[in-house]
Amino acid sequence: MAAMAQSWATKAGIGKVAMFFWVLLAALPLAGFVTDSPSFDYYMFMGQSMLIYAIAVLGLNLLIGFNGQISLGHSAFFAVGAYTAAILMNFGGVPYWLTLPIAAGVCFGAGFLFGFPALKLEGHYLALATFTLAIAVPQLLKYKAIAGWTGGVGGLLLDKPDPPFGIPLSADQYLYYLCLVVAMVVFWGVFNLLRGRSGRAIMAIRDHGMAAGTMGIDTGLYKTVTFGISAGITGVAGALSAITIAYVAPDSFTLQLSISFLVGLVVGGIASLPGCVIGGAFIVVVQNSSQSISDWMKDTFSLRYDVPAWAIYGTLLLLLMFFLPNGIAGGLAVLRARLGRGSRQS
Amino acid sequence: MDFFIQQIAAGLTNGAIYACVALGLVMIYVSTDHINFAQGEMAMFATYLAWAMIDAGVSYWVAFGATILIAFASGLFIQRVILKPLETAPVLALVVCFIALLSIFNALAGMIWSFTIKQFPSPFPQRDVFGNGLVSVQQIGVVTVTLLMLCLLTVFFRFTTLGLAMRAAAQNATSARLMGVRVSWMLALGWGLASAIGAIAGMLVAPIVFLDPNMMTGILVYGFAGALVGGIANPLGAVAGGFIVGVLENLVGSYIIGNELKLSFALIMVVGVLLLKPAGIFGRVIVKRV
Numbered sequence: 001m002a003a004m005a006q007s008w009a010t011k012a013g014i015g016k017v018a019m020f021f022w023v024l025l026a027a028l029p030l031a032g033f034v035t036d037s038p039s040f041d042y043y044m045f046m047g048q049s050m051l052i053y054a055i056a057v058l059g060l061n062l063l064i065g066f067n068g069q070i071s072l073g074h075s076a077f078f079a080v081g082a083y084t085a086a087i088l089m090n091f092g093g094v095p096y097w098l099t100l101p102i103a104a105g106v107c108f109g110a111g112f113l114f115g116f117p118a119l120k121l122e123g124h125y126l127a128l129a130t131f132t133l134a135i136a137v138p139q140l141l142k143y144k145a146i147a148g149w150t151g152g153v154g155g156l157l158l159d160k161p162d163p164p165f166g167i168p169l170s171a172d173q174y175l176y177y178l179c180l181v182v183a184m185v186v187f188w189g190v191f192n193l194l195r196g197r198s199g200r201a202i203m204a205i206r207d208h209g210m211a212a213g214t215m216g217i218d219t220g221l222y223k224t225v226t227f228g229i230s231a232g233i234t235g236v237a238g239a240l241s242a243i244t245i246a247y248v249a250p251d252s253f254t255l256q257l258s259i260s261f262l263v264g265l266v267v268g269g270i271a272s273l274p275g276c277v278i279g280g281a282f283i284v285v286v287q288n289s290s291q292s293i294s295d296w297m298k299d300t301f302s303l304r305y306d307v308p309a310w311a312i313y314g315t316l317l318l319l320l321m322f323f324l325p326n327g328i329a330g331g332l333a334v335l336r337a338r339l340g341r342g343s344r345q346s
Numbered sequence: 347m348d349f350f351i352q353q354i355a356a357g358l359t360n361g362a363i364y365a366c367v368a369l370g371l372v373m374i375y376v377s378t379d380h381i382n383f384a385q386g387e388m389a390m391f392a393t394y395l396a397w398a399m400i401d402a403g404v405s406y407w408v409a410f411g412a413t414i415l416i417a418f419a420s421g422l423f424i425q426r427v428i429l430k431p432l433e434t435a436p437v438l439a440l441v442v443c444f445i446a447l448l449s450i451f452n453a454l455a456g457m458i459w460s461f462t463i464k465q466f467p468s469p470f471p472q473r474d475v476f477g478n479g480l481v482s483v484q485q486i487g488v489v490t491v492t493l494l495m496l497c498l499l500t501v502f503f504r505f506t507t508l509g510l511a512m513r514a515a516a517q518n519a520t521s522a523r524l525m526g527v528r529v530s531w532m533l534a535l536g537w538g539l540a541s542a543i544g545a546i547a548g549m550l551v552a553p554i555v556f557l558d559p560n561m562m563t564g565i566l567v568y569g570f571a572g573a574l575v576g577g578i579a580n581p582l583g584a585v586a587g588g589f590i591v592g593v594l595e596n597l598v599g600s601y602i603i604g605n606e607l608k609l610s611f612a613l614i615m616v617v618g619v620l621l622l623k624p625a626g627i628f629g630r631v632i633v634k635r636v
Contacts, residue, residue: 070441072383117621123437124381125624129617131383132567136613143606255563259445266442305457314449318428321439321446 018274025051025180029173044172046284048244051179052237054280055186057264058273059233062190065271066199067226068206070123072258073114073130076137077107077231079253081238083141086156086248087149096161096243100182103239104232111231115224134255141250155249158242175244182240186233191273193229202226234261256310260287263313266320269329278328286312351480353596359485359554360568361592362492366547367562367569368576368584369496373540375578377516377533378429380440382540384447386566388424389544390559391451392417393552394459396545397466406469410549414542421541425534433530455559466552488550495546496585499539503581512536564609568595571615577626586628591615 029044060074084106085099094102114133118126142153150156163174193199204212205219213219242248260283268279286293290309297307324331367385374382392413399409424447432439470487474480503509514522515532523529547569548562555561568591576587595612599605619626 064438070438072441072445117617120624121620124379124441125620127383127437127441128381128570129620132570132613132616135563135567136609139606139609256449259449262442262445270438308453308457310449311453311457314446314453317442317446317449321435321442322431325435325439 021274021277022180022184026177029169029176041170041172044170044176045244046288047176048172048179048240050277050281050284051176051183052240052244052280053261053264053283054277055179055183055240056234056237056261057268057279057283058186058190058276059230059235059237060261060265061268061271061273061276062194062202062233063226063230064265066194066206067202067223067230068209069118069223069227070127071130071227071230072127072255072262073133073137074231074234074261075253075255075257076130076133077111077234078238078241078257078261079137079141079250080110080231081107081235082242082248082253083150083156083238084235085239085242086158089158089243090156091149097178099243100236100239103235107235107238108228108232110235112224112228114231115227118227119220119223130258131255134258138250138254141253150250151248153250155247158246158248160246161243179240179244182236186236187273187276190233194273198222259313263317265327266317267327269327269331269333270325272327272329272333275327275329282328348480349600353600354593355481355485357593357596358589359488359592360596361572361589362489363547363551363554363565363588364568364572364592365492365585365588366495366543366550367565368573368588369499369581370540370543370547371569371573372578372581372584373536373543375573376581377512377536380429380444381570381578383441383444383566384451385540385544385569386562387448387451387455388417388421388541389548390562391455392420392541392545393466393548393557393561394455394559396549397464397552397557398459400467406467410469413545413549417545418538418542422534422538424541425537429537430530430534452559459559461559464557466549466557468553484553491546491550492585495543496582499581508535564612567609567612567616568592571612571619573626574616574619575626577628580626580628583626583628587626590627 028047031040056074056078059077060071063069063071063074081103084103085096088094088099088102089096114130118129121129141150143150144152160171161175162171163169167174169177194202201212201217201222204215204217205222209219264276264279264283266279267275267282268277269275286309290312293309293312294307297303298305320327326333367389370385370389371382374380374385395416396409396413399412400406404412428443428447429440432443468484468487470482470484472482472484474482503513511522511527512532512535514525515527515529516536519529522532547565551565552561555565569588572588572591573584574587575590576583576585578584591612594615595608598611599608603611
């Protein structure tokens with residue numbers, strides 16, 4: 001994976017493809033004006049989830065893929081973001097859109113603070129500490145002393161926001177656009193961060209921490225700040241999920257959420273920005289079609305049991321690590337390089 | 347005072363189980379430098395196998411022995427088939443593999459045996475030892491089994507050629523290979539042993555916490571904490587660490603923070619030890635050569 005130093009994020013020329021892609025995503029809800037399918041709002045909701053997961057995976061990718069710090073605890077920052085938004089909306093009467101930057105700030109702080117001890121930890125140890133964090137968080141959220149704010153085991157129920165200024169969109173169409181705009185801003189920000197001097201420093205630390213230090217990069221500061229930014233981005237995704245689902249509860253933020261981010265990261269591609277969108281979409285598709293995948297597998301392999309989504313995730317992770325360690329985006333990049341070489345020779 | 351003694355006894359019982367889990371983690375860490383996140387789920391799966399056997403009418407101790415053998419074989423198998431090809435892979439690939447194994451075992455157990463809680467029989471009677479309600483036979487039994495296993499392992503590593511070969515492979519793979527030790531197979535044996543120890547831990551804890559696919563998640567975290575407190579490169583230290591964590595967890599839980607925040611306490615212990623004394627109480631500080 002160190003060979004991914006030449007990542008798409010730092011290459012020029014991808015702009016047109018990316019632009020086309022974002023325009024396509026922005027045009028999707030317009031289909032709602034020509035179709036009268038009753039499940040259209042549900043598709044919009046799936047779209048929101050995909051974008052939210054894409055943002056969360058982006059946060060994780062910034063840390064793992066670009067900075068080389070392994071975290072299995074990003075469900076915790078997702079939870080902090082979601083609860084920040086929920087508590088502000090529920091008790092503070094803060095408008096939903098204002099909760100996003102606040103959640104980003106709170107999670108940046110939380111990530112920065114957790115990043116401090118993480119500085120001394122590397123590789124397996126960091127994975128271990130964050131693994132523990134992911135397991136401790138649901139229990140912490142249920143704690144009685146803060147149940148007045150968090151709603152305890154039952155969680156908090158919120159109101160779904162309506163489109164402002166009388167825009168003629170359904171609530172789900174509008175929320176899709178909200179997620180899309182936030183995703184574009186975050187992706188644009190990370191793209192620019194990685195393209196510049198700071199981005200090169202972040203990646204240099206991943207490739208060879210000690211060499212980066214000798215070149216004058218303050219590795220400690222860069223690592224904690226990257227941890228903070230990563231947590232902040234994932235926190236924004238958490239806040240968006242609280243707004244779109246209009247409900248938060250402790251048991252949505254388990255280790256399994258962290259694992260699904262990791263699945264998105266590995267499937268999409270480590271250290272790839274387009275890979276985050278692929279990964280985000282993938283998580284939602286598998287979650288929603290796990291029943292039909294299970295049925296198909298039962299028929300094809302004449303199994304006696306239902307195949308749970310987690311077995312599919314796990315098997316897929318293993319297969320990818322063996323056959324496609326750079327994920328779908330990495331595979332596409334290899335394919336593109338091969339095709340490009342072929343056409344030049346001819 | 348009675349309450350205090352009860353808490354210590356319960357803490358030692360839990361500690362024995364954490365010690366087993368920690369020992370399994372250390373086995374794998376010493377030989378390969380990996381932290382096996384799937385240790386808990388592998389133990390859980392083995393415990394389900396034991397349950398299925400007992401449910402089918404096999405006697406407890408036969409099922410106990412058979413499960414340990416199956417767990418040993420599957421640990422060996424996992425190392426040979428999944429981890430050996432990744433020997434030179436970066437840390438992230440290994441962590442992803444362990445997480446994948448964790449998901450697969452958890453999902454498989456739920457798929458085959460459903461997620462409903464099951465009762466697991468205990469070989470030890472529930473009655474008191476002294477008749478004053480302080481210490482039960484069950485608790486003494488769990489601690490005894492752990493200590494017995496520790497003695498067996500010590501004998502194995504100290505006094506057998508195979509044990510010596512395994513230690514050599516873990517300490518200096520290149521020299522061991524030059525001396526004719528098949529290092530790669532020694533690592534596989536380590537995995538087999540770790541998996542078998544995990545199975546014992548699972549079968550000891552299942553009567554206490556009941557059997558369900560998520561029963562080992564919290565225990566694994568305490569096992570981590572125990573291994574780190576004692577020193578993750580030191581088997582005896584890990585066992586001591588497991589007992590320390592078990593007792594502390596119970597005392598802190600019942601006197602200071604209450605049972606609802608026990609996992610957060612484990613988190614604080616893990617982060618605290620990693621920060622303040624990464625080598626653990628009994629571990630040696632390893633100086634990295636650049």
